Amino acid sequence: MLKASADREALCRRLPQIGRLLTDPAMGRLLTLCPRNLVVEAARRVLASLREEILRGALHDEALDLRLETLARSIAEELQRMSHPSLRRVINATGVILQTNLGRAPLSEAAIRNIEQVARGYSNLELNLETGRRGRRDVHAERLVLRLLGARGAAVTDCEHAAMVVNNCAAATFLALNTLAEGGEVIVSRGELVEIGGGFRIPDILRKSGATLREVGTTNRTRIADYAKAITPETRLILRVHRSNFRIDGFTEQPSLEELVALGQQAALPVFEDQGTGCVLRLEDVGLRQESNWIRSVGSGVSLVASSGDKLLGGPQCGLLVGQRAILERLRTNPLARAFRPGKLTYAALEATLLAYLADQEDTLPAIRMMRMHRSELRRRCEALAARLETSALEAEVVAVRSVVGGGTTPGATLAGSAVALRYPAMSEEALMKSLRSLDPPVIARTRRGRVLLDLRTVFPEEDAVLASALATMEAPA
């Protein structure tokens, strides 16, 4: 033990001093390209990681020789990493279309172009071009939201309805509860006291909004009479939360939105639905069961509906609030609305996304295209990728898979497709996943029964070649 630690100390002494290292001719070129302090920082990091490997016992004499010979290259690579933003593009080969960890919905070309236009210069974000006076930023998306909902069959009119945009659906829900129910009671079914993910729990949000929770019914069954019985002079709001990320099957009962609306009218109480998905499509068309739908929710006559912009709508991250004009007026004048307002780039992307639906061009939205991608097309792409990997060190085989839409949108429902199953001789699936993440661009995959799956449903077809080249650079393990 003592000897081993003395050996390791001796190896550490072979690491060069920074000052001497910088006089090395190979480093001279780096110093002409980058500021000296950055080169010093990169060299420190590389040396520190070598020292750590030596002390861990992971580097012996010969391996260290090799690493010292290629030191300048390692420092150049570290410099490259240091000059990258930490947020960067990755290839999503998980098959999960709306993966929150990977940024949910990719934007359409039109949305990206519109962001570019607005970002590059000034815009009429809060300027009414007709009057020349100060305008409201959310008028931009409001008109299109109402037109889209109307065009797809929800009974909305410009004089009765209004819409506004906030940073995300969590903010939308919080703003609604705070505005409509602070200091009073909110009635909600025990079956809907859910955690949406990322720590968004309905009971916590309710408490923070200043409202008191009034739970009714049971986890699996809640009747309209349970709501009616719970109404007191303290009641401010009836809340419905869409169970977006799980399903309750079997002996269940839940009143329809229409029943809640009728009760709300009788008792002169607003009804608010946290709908979540913002789905405008008929999911049955791609073989998925329809759980909830933005159009149907707004059309049911509830006072207010909150949805996400970057789930099934396929747009930018934002929260969309649609409902009765008088209620939206109250939300807008809540001082919190100012804290939740999105930036101009969000409006730019959202308007372009809404316009795609209005032009019946939703296939220009990547999330929709991925959902609709036919299994035969996926199989063909997987076969082409597997063929390109034949000469590489990877073993690749095309297998049938089912993928999920994700983002807490269609619990339990899957889409049939294909994936390339990878194996690397003498490498665990975790190690292979890690190697894939270290590629440029990083590749994010999923595992199944000891193999790593590349599900091409979420890989853009134009990324297939990039993916194949990145995989081909993987060398056989020593």
Ligand SMILES: *Cc1c(COP(=O)(O)O)cnc(C)c1O
């Ligand atoms: C996803 C979801 C949320 C949270 O939406 P964000 O836009 O991520 O804040 C809230 N409620 C429901 C029902 C959801 O499905």
